[in-house]
Amino acid sequence: MLQDGTVGMQAVKRSGGLTMVQLPAEAEYPDMPQSVMNEMEVDYAVPVGEMGLLLQELVSVPASTDHAVPDDIKYEATIAERVMTQGNGHSEDMGLLGPQVPITCPDCGGALWEVKNGHLSHFRCHTGHTFTPETYLAGNMEALEETMWVALRMLEERRTLLSSMADQDRRRGSKYWANTQEERADELKVHIERIRKVLLANANSKNQQTQENDADAEWA
Ligand SMILES: [Zn+2]
Secondary structure: OOOHHHHHHHHHHHOOOOOEEEOHHHOOOOHHHHHHHHHOOOOEEEOHHHHHHHHHHHHOOOOOOOOOOOHHHHHHHHHHHHHHHHOOOOOOOHHHOOOEEEEEOOOOOOEEEEEEEOOEEEEEEOOOOEEOHHHHHHHHHHHHHHHHHHHHHHHHHHHHHHHHHHHHHHHOOOHHHHHHHHHHHHHHHHHHHHHHHHHHHHHHHHHHHHHHHHHHHHHO
16 A cells, blocks of 8 residues: 555645545455545545546536645645756755655655655655655665665676686685685675575565455455
């Protein structure tokens, strides 16, 4: 449950918009509409088959324009607009969003600011990326995983080279150097095994998550 849709729905509601979700019981991913319903009062929770007709009715009623958009949402929208028009949303008043946090954007490496809204919060960088804590962790893990695959490959290359140097030294009768290279290769083996274990555990938990989601969808 990543809650990014929930944050968006709250922004729509706080700006005076109407909110509608599919009934969780018939949704393919019931966690999504359920997350919204847990955090706020939605205007409509309906089966997807009724949405078309309801939308048709709703758009035929003139929208009210007397609801002011909250300042924090307006400010976030100006950042997104600056990104579109100037390629960068940074401005000196990023602090208006909330406090800067000691973590960086997994997509661009830039600084992040925390935007709080009730007990939900999300992070935004000056180039316009946004994350809930859950999407941040997912993005961060993906970057970390990529780095670990690169590290694993490089460690394995070093180990292969050291082993072949040890073989050469042994053939040349230089037992001392052969043993030294062999020891260095063995040391790397420990690190390689550790990284492999982390990557494997992560792949297993991802598989489990996918299976759980599929099972939820089947039983919903
Ligand atoms: Zn970013």
